[in-house]
Amino acid sequence: MGTVLLLAGAFKLGQRAWPTAAAEFGAPRWVIGGLPWVELVLGGLLMAQVGGRWTAAAAAALFALFTVAVALRLRTVERVPCGCFGETSPAPVGVDTLVRNVVLTAMATVGAVRGGEVGRVELIVGVMAGLVIVVQSRSRIGARG
Numbered sequence: 001m002g003t004v005l006l007l008a009g010a011f012k013l014g015q016r017a018w019p020t021a022a023a024e025f026g027a028p029r030w031v032i033g034g035l036p037w038v039e040l041v042l043g044g045l046l047m048a049q050v051g052g053r054w055t056a057a058a059a060a061a062l063f064a065l066f067t068v069a070v071a072l073r074l075r076t077v078e079r080v081p082c083g084c085f086g087e088t089s090p091a092p093v094g095v096d097t098l099v100r101n102v103v104l105t106a107m108a109t110v111g112a113v114r115g116g117e118v119g120r121v122e123l124i125v126g127v128m129a130g131l132v133i134v135v136q137s138r139s140r141i142g143a144r145g
Contacts, residue, residue, distance in 0.1 A: 001043075001046055001056075001059050001063075001104060001107055001108050001111070002042075002043045002044070002045075002046030002047035003043070003047070003129075003131055004043070004104060004133055005039040005040070005042050005043030005046065005059065005062075006039070006040060006043035006044060006047065007043075007085065007131075008036075008039050008043075008084060008085050008086070009035075009036040009037065009038075009039030009040035009043060010036075010040065010086075011085040011086030012035065012036035012039070012083070012085070012086040013036045013040075013086075014086060015086040018036075018083050018086045019032050019033075021080075021081050021082075021083035021086075022035070022083045024080045024081070025069075025073065025080050025081070025082055025083060025093075026069075026073065026080075027069075038062070039062075042055065042058055042059055042062065046059060052115050053111070053112045053113075053114075053115045054112075056108050056109075056111030056112035056114075057108075057112040059104075059108040059111070059112075060105055060108035060109045060111070060112050062108075063101055063104040063105040063108050064105045066084075066101045066104075066105075067098065067101040067102055067105050069082075070082060070093050070097050070098050070101055071098055073093055074093065074094075074095070074098060079092030079093065080092060080093070081093065082097055084097065100133060104133075
């Protein structure tokens with residue numbers, strides 16, 4: 001989860017077109033400017049295992065908000081990219097985006113319940129899973145850069 005958040009925040013900050021994609025998605029203006037920084041800080045705290053269950057609970061809440069936003073967007077006729085990882089591809093959010101967010105929400109919730117502590121093996125597996133999620137998400141939509 002930390003890997004996903006760190007990379008999502010970094011990709012958003014690294015692409016000037018991300019604010020436009022976020023606005024198209026329907027994100028409020030105040031969210032657009034702050035979200036990448038929230039993702040970077042929260043991702044860093046998760047990777048450093050700082051804050052235990054509270055950091056995991058914050059991640060669960062953030063992923064739950066993302067899940068609701070994607071679900072609401074899927075109910076509309078208009079399809080727009082989510083900009084989840086800063087990409088500006090014309091490929092719209094899909095059911096796979098929703099499933100990914102549900103899985104991340106569930107993982108963060110389990111982390112919050114377990115106290116946010118993970119062992120070395122769990123951390124390595126989690127980082128690898130996060131990288132797979134990011135690569136899959138970006139390749140699905142033909143992201144560049």
